Amino acid sequence: MRIFWVLLFSSSISTAEPVGDVRLAPGDFKGGYDKLDYETDSLSLPARTGIDADLIGNIKSEHLGLPSFSAYQQEAPDASAIALGRKLFFDRRLSRNKTMSCAMCHIPEQGFTSNELKRPIGVEGRNLKRNAPTLLNVVFNRRLFWDARESNLAQQVWSPLLAKNEMNNPSVGHVLEQLHSDEEYFDMFMNTFGETANIMNVGQALAQYQQSLIGGGSRFDQWYFGREKTALNTLEQKGFAVFMGKGACQSCHNIGDSYALFTDHQLHNTGVGFEESMRKDPKSITVQLAPGIQASVDQSLIRSVGEEKENDLGLYEVSLNPMDRWTYRTPSLRNIAVTAPYMHNGEFSSLDEVIQFYNSGGAPNELLSPLIRPLNLTNHEHLALKEFLKSLTSNNLPELVLDGFAAPVGDVL
Ligand code: HEC
Numbered sequence: 280m281r282i283f284w285v286l287l288f289s290s291s292i293s294t295a296e297p298v299g300d301v302r303l304a305p306g307d308f309k310g311g312y313d314k315l316d317y318e319t320d321s322l323s324l325p326a327r328t329g330i331d332a333d334l335i336g337n338i339k340s341e342h343l344g345l346p347s348f349s350a351y352q353q354e355a356p357d358a359s360a361i362a363l364g365r366k367l368f369f370d371r372r373l374s375r376n377k378t379m380s381c382a383m384c385h386i387p388e389q390g391f392t393s394n395e396l397k398r399p400i401g402v403e404g405r406n407l408k409r410n411a412p413t414l415l416n417v418v419f420n421r422r423l424f425w426d427a428r429e430s431n432l433a434q435q436v437w438s439p440l441l442a443k444n445e446m447n448n449p450s451v452g453h454v455l456e457q458l459h460s461d462e463e464y465f466d467m468f469m470n471t472f473g474e475t476a477n478i479m480n481v482g483q484a485l486a487q488y489q490q491s492l493i494g495g496g497s498r499f500d501q502w503y504f505g506r507e508k509t510a511l512n513t514l515e516q517k518g519f520a521v522f523m524g525k526g527a528c529q530s531c532h533n534i535g536d537s538y539a540l541f542t543d544h545q546l547h548n549t550g551v552g553f554e555e556s557m558r559k560d561p562k563s564i565t566v567q568l569a570p571g572i573q574a575s576v577d578q579s580l581i582r583s584v585g586e587e588k589e590n591d592l593g594l595y596e597v598s599l600n601p602m603d604r605w606t607y608r609t610p611s612l613r614n615i616a617v618t619a620p621y622m623h624n625g626e627f628s629s630l631d632e633v634i635q636f637y638n639s640g641g642a643p644n645e646l647l648s649p650l651i652r653p654l655n656l657t658n659h660e661h662l663a664l665k666e667f668l669k670s671l672t673s674n675n676l677p678e679l680v681l682d683g684f685a686a687p688v689g690d691v692l
């Protein structure tokens with residue numbers, strides 16, 4: 280049975296723009312969902328058609344605006360390992376109840392994140408504490424996770440595979456036994472690694488696939504690094520000037536001379552986490568039950584049926600240093616137009632809200648980064664900055680998405 284509905288688009292999606300022939304957006308945008316005459320455009324998974332990409336070729340080709348792959352690679356690229364990693368990544372049988380794959384939180388057509396959820400939902404509807412980061416260009420992240428607690432892609436995979444609220448496997452051995460008993464996996468592991476699945480090579484295979492999800496060559500790259508004068512329009516160029524100057528965004532989201540990763544690989548306190556920690560819940564909230572039907576629900580009722588939301592203190596949870604409270608890793612801004620919602624907790628659903636947040640000086644607290652301060656941007660500068668951010672979408676994204684569509688999802692027949 281297929282349990283989730285994907286794809287197709289509504290013309291009312293404003294943030295997601297078509298790149299090539301592929302619409303990068305959630306299947307069911309829910310534009311007009313508050314009206315009784317709402318109609319969905321969703322299609323089921325089998326209705327998607329994919330095209331296999333040459334992923335190793337993608338690694339080896341030049342990507343304007345990105346640093347050299349070999350300086351960051353964690354595994355020596357290997358076509359057979361990438362293919363195995365891709366199969367594992369999309370395979371729902373890798374979760375305890377065989378419903379949830381990595382790709383269901385890192386959804387290809389949603390920028391390899393989840394556009395529809397501030398914080399994704401794992402096996403049996405369990406909440407996660409943070410927003411799912413995009414996996415595009417993940418190989419260039421020196422530290423992984425919002426609190427930078429991990430640095431190795433091959434090791435990282437055991438965290439979602441075993442987390443109770445993610446894929447919920449009871450043990451490493453449980454996952455490995457599944458892989459040993461499946462003939463296709465058995466052969467693929469033997470052919471790729473010369474041994475059966477183990478705690479190392481499952482991670483290596485998944486890391487190989489994730490490493491291949493790289494893309495530069497955005498319109499910004501063509502303009503800045505490729506010196507194509509017309510690749511950005513005047514408004515976008517103005518936005519770049521704001522990014523570098525009045526907005527001082529580049530002090531953390533770095534742009535270098537020969538490449539730009541839009542991150543300093545450091546952690547900072549912008550106040551997003553502080554504000555959430557200090558926020559008082561409203562007594563009741565309005566919940567949309569179905570098209571045109573809403574209900575006001577008491578918070579105490581929601582709390583009685585839901586899991587308590589975990590506190591989130593950022594890097595403090597790793598270092599236990601009180602000075603690190605509410606500091607999070609600077610995310611890259613590549614492909615930002617397709618990776619909403621934003622921030623470690625998915626606080627903002629649009630780039631307008633993010634820019635507004637920075638413009639007003641973040642959320643003041645005793646540990647706020649000194650680099651965050653009111654910007655006094657005019658409306659025109661705000662708009663220009665947004666347009667600039669939207670020029671950072673990689674030109675090969677459609678290929679990576681279509682490749683994802685071509686992967687089997689591991690349904691149990
Ligand atoms: C239930 C949703 C969910 C599933 C399933 C899931 N992830 Fe994630 N993933 C997340 C969230 C949320 C984070 C951020 C967690 C944090 O920072 O504390 C994350 C973070 C990551 C990161 C770190 C990226 C970065 O830039 O820091 C990687 C890599 C990753 N996931 C890969 C995977 C792989 C591989 C799988 C499958 C084995 C997987 N994920 C399954 C939700 C999910």
Ligand code: HEC
Binds near residue numbers: 547
């Ligand atoms: C002090 C360093 C710093 C500065 C300056 C800064 N940022 Fe950030 N940015 C961060 C950090 C850290 C996060 C993650 C914060 C969080 O989740 O709590 C972030 C998150 C973001 C995000 C969300 C990314 C995502 O994937 O969720 C966007 C968009 C963004 N910043 C744009 C900007 C813009 C535009 C400016 C300039 C107006 C700017 N930033 C200035 C450090 C900075």
